[in-house]
Amino acid sequence: MTDVRDDGQRKRVFIRTYGCQMNVYDSDRMADVLRPLGYVLADAPEQADLVLLNTCHIREHASEKVYSELGRLRDAKNERRAKGRDLTIAVAGCVAQAEGEEIVRRQPAVDVVVGPQAYHRLPELLAAAERKSALRRAGKRLPGAGVLDTDFPAESKFDHLPAPSGVRAGSAFLSIQEGCDKFCTFCVVPYTRGAEYSRPLAAVRAEAHTLVAAGAVEITLLGQNVNAYHGEADDGSICSLAGLIRELAEIDGLIRIRYTTSHPRDMDAALIEAHRDIPQLMPYLHLPVQSGSDRILEAMNRRHRRDHFLRLVDRLRGVRPDLALSSDFIVGFPGEGDVDFDDTMRLVEQVGFASAFSFKYSRRPGTPGAMLPGQVPESVKAARLSALQALLARQASAFNASKVGTVAPVLFAEAGRRPGQIVGKTPWLQSVYLEGPAELIGRIADVRLTEAHANSLAGEIAGRHYEAAA
Ligand code: 5AD
Ligand code: SF4
Numbered sequence: 001m002t003d004v005r006d007d008g009q010r011k012r013v014f015i016r017t018y019g020c021q022m023n024v025y026d027s028d029r030m031a032d033v034l035r036p037l038g039y040v041l042a043d044a045p046e047q048a049d050l051v052l053l054n055t056c057h058i059r060e061h062a063s064e065k066v067y068s069e070l071g072r073l074r075d076a077k078n079e080r081r082a083k084g085r086d087l088t089i090a091v092a093g094c095v096a097q098a099e100g101e102e103i104v105r106r107q108p109a110v111d112v113v114v115g116p117q118a119y120h121r122l123p124e125l126l127a128a129a130e131r132k133s134a135l136r137r138a139g140k141r142l143p144g145a146g147v148l149d150t151d152f153p154a155e156s157k158f159d160h161l162p163a164p165s166g167v168r169a170g171s172a173f174l175s176i177q178e179g180c181d182k183f184c185t186f187c188v189v190p191y192t193r194g195a196e197y198s199r200p201l202a203a204v205r206a207e208a209h210t211l212v213a214a215g216a217v218e219i220t221l222l223g224q225n226v227n228a229y230h231g232e233a234d235d236g237s238i239c240s241l242a243g244l245i246r247e248l249a250e251i252d253g254l255i256r257i258r259y260t261t262s263h264p265r266d267m268d269a270a271l272i273e274a275h276r277d278i279p280q281l282m283p284y285l286h287l288p289v290q291s292g293s294d295r296i297l298e299a300m301n302r303r304h305r306r307d308h309f310l311r312l313v314d315r316l317r318g319v320r321p322d323l324a325l326s327s328d329f330i331v332g333f334p335g336e337g338d339v340d341f342d343d344t345m346r347l348v349e350q351v352g353f354a355s356a357f358s359f360k361y362s363r364r365p366g367t368p369g370a371m372l373p374g375q376v377p378e379s380v381k382a383a384r385l386s387a388l389q390a391l392l393a394r395q396a397s398a399f400n401a402s403k404v405g406t407v408a409p410v411l412f413a414e415a416g417r418r419p420g421q422i423v424g425k426t427p428w429l430q431s432v433y434l435e436g437p438a439e440l441i442g443r444i445a446d447v448r449l450t451e452a453h454a455n456s457l458a459g460e461i462a463g464r465h466y467e468a469a470a
Contacts, residue, residue: 010039011039012039012041012042012047012049013031013040013042013048013049014041014043014044014045014047014048014050014052015027015030015054016052016053017054018053018054018055018065018093019054019056019062020058020261021173021260022193022223022224023055023056025166025173025174026093026116026175027052027054028165028166029119029161029164030052030054030092030122031165032162032166033119033122033123033161034050035162037123045076048087049086049088050126051087051089051090052090052091052092053066053069053091053092054093055092055093056093056094057093057095057098057099057188057192057364058094058189058362060362060363061362062095066091066095066103073087073109074089077089077109086133088112088126088130089109089110089111089112090112090113090129091110091114092113092116092119093116094116094188094189094193096150097115097116097117097150097192098188098366100113100115100148100150104146111132111146111147112147113146113148113149113150114150115149115151115152115192116193117151117152117178117193117194118150118151118153118157120157120160120161121149125147125149128147132147152194152195156197158203163207163210164210164211165214167214167215167216169411169413169441169442170215170216170217170218170413170441171217171219171411172211172214172218172220173219173220174211174219174220174221175223176221176231176244177198177199177224177226177229178194178196178223178224179194179195179196180224182263182303183301184290184300184302185300185372186300186333186361186367187364187367188367193224196224198229198232199231200232201232201239201243205248208248208251209251212251216254217253217443217444218256218258219258220257220260221259223259223261225262225263226241226260226261226262227259227262227263227266227268227271228263228266229241231244240268240270241259241266242270242273243270245259245271245278245281246278248280249279254280255444256411257280257281257282258281258282258284260286261288262285262287262288263288264287264288264302264304264308264309264312267287267312267316272312272316272319275316275320276320282428283320283323283324283428284323284354284427285323285325285326286327286328287325287327288327288328288329289327289328289347290302290330290333291344292306292340292346292347292348293336293339293340293343294343296335296336296340299335299369300369301368310350310351313325322428324354324355324399324428324429325351325354326355326357326429327351327356328356329348329357329359329388330360331344331358331381331384331385332360332361332380332381332384334375335372336374336376341384348391348392348395349391353395354396354429354430355392355396355399355429356392356395356396358389359385360381360385361376396455397452397453397454399428400453400454401452403426403428403430403452403457404450404452405450406449407446407448407449407462408426408432408446408447408459409426409444409447410432410446410447412442415441420436421435422434422435422437422438422440424445426447431455431456431457432457434458434459434460436461440461445461446461446463447459447461447462448460448461
């Protein structure tokens with residue numbers, strides 16, 4: 001493969017990312033893999049030679065979006081070809097993993113399908129696709145359409161990826177754990193991302209140092225089950241997430257550490273204590289509970305009860321009273337009756353969440369939930385979701401309002417929509433908008449929080465001095 005196009009310009013890749021933060025991280029890593037091949041990032045598909053869709057399979061709506069996007073890309077490819085140029089189309093992520101064969105069957109314009117464990121092989125796959133299309137251009141009739149790699153290879157992709165470069169405005173993601181062995185009955189992740197795998201401590205530490213050297217003051221540790229982390233330590237023993245966080249807290253210049261997504265069963269005592277002892281660990285925890293009904297939790301195979309979650313919340317707040325709690329909820333899981341839904345509403349009232357994500361149950365082929373009796377009608381799901389979201393929105397507003405009048409350190413992430421406006425995050429992951437200099441982007445400054453809205457706060461820089469990024 002050459003690193004320049006026929007017209008002498010560099011090759012451009014446009015990456016569209018759907019779904020979770022793991023995908024955001026993976027998209028950055030795919031850009032890292034493509035960079036040595038001469039690819040630079042394009043801002044829009046129209047400017048790109050390669051369009052890469054990094055897809056999400058978690059709910060039906062998310063996967064269907066991929067096929068409509070592919071239809072549009074096929075049209076763009078045909079138009080390009082009519083002008084004597086080409087457009088390469090690649091599909092990555094969880095839809096690629098789950099429906100690879102179907103993608104190439106439904107959309108022959110797709111050149112490459114690559115599953116989440118095979119991103120380090122992208123260069124070979126693109127080269128193979130290029131060879132295939134060159135043969136086709138030469139008039140050869142070839143079976144099948146795109147080049148497909150959805151293996152779960154024995155070696156870890158992390159051992160083959162180049163050094164990361166994904167630091168944005170002082171903040172970076174770092175994937176420490178992938179896959180899931182929990183098999184919640186609604187969830188495709190154990191099938192699309194495979195078995196749980198934790199990266200060794202040394203690899204994570206090295207990547208964290210690289211990110212901090214590249215300007216990161218905040219690192220968010222990622223994993224589908226991040227608090228199930230059990231990486232190999234330098235002496236061959238097993239290191240937990242709490243141990244890892246303690247290690248990373250030693251890195252000079254790393255001011256904020258976050259982690260997501262956690263499972264209630266894996267919130268061990270050491271991790272709870274880390275929230276008390278480690279100042280760099282931000283007072284925010286995303287801890288999905290999914291439902292407040294023991295009956296539904298059992299049917300979901302969550303392997304914990306409502307009480308366990310409530311006790312965890314008490315213990316966490318016991319060590320870190322200002323902890324902002326966030327969660328995920330699913331309404332309308334098969335068999336969910338009014339009483340079960342009321343249990344969920346009562347749990348929410350009891351806990352008081354700072355933020356949350358909530359979804360209607362989406363039936364995913366191949367998961368045990370899809371076969372369960374008692375599927376809930378769409379209208380019931382919609383009514384429950386809006387009641388739950390109204391309650392969660394009231395709680396989020398109340399949490400934001402509780403911070404008005406205080407001063408908080410804000411890490412500025414980007415320019416706001418209005419000229420002169422910048423946007424950042426508090427330790428509790430609230431968005432703060434204010435008038436301020438663009439030089440603050442990527443840095444932390446103390447901000448007086450002046451006004452609360454449903455999803456954000458307004459503020460003003462408190463004093464002239466601010467802490468510069470290390
Ligand atoms: N339907 C609806 N929501 C789902 N989630 C996962 N699978 C499904 C599904 N089949 C939600 C869960 C999970 C979040 C990432 O997505 O709440 O925590
Ligand atoms: Fe899916 Fe459950 Fe695993 Fe989370 S813990 S990724 S919801 S199977």
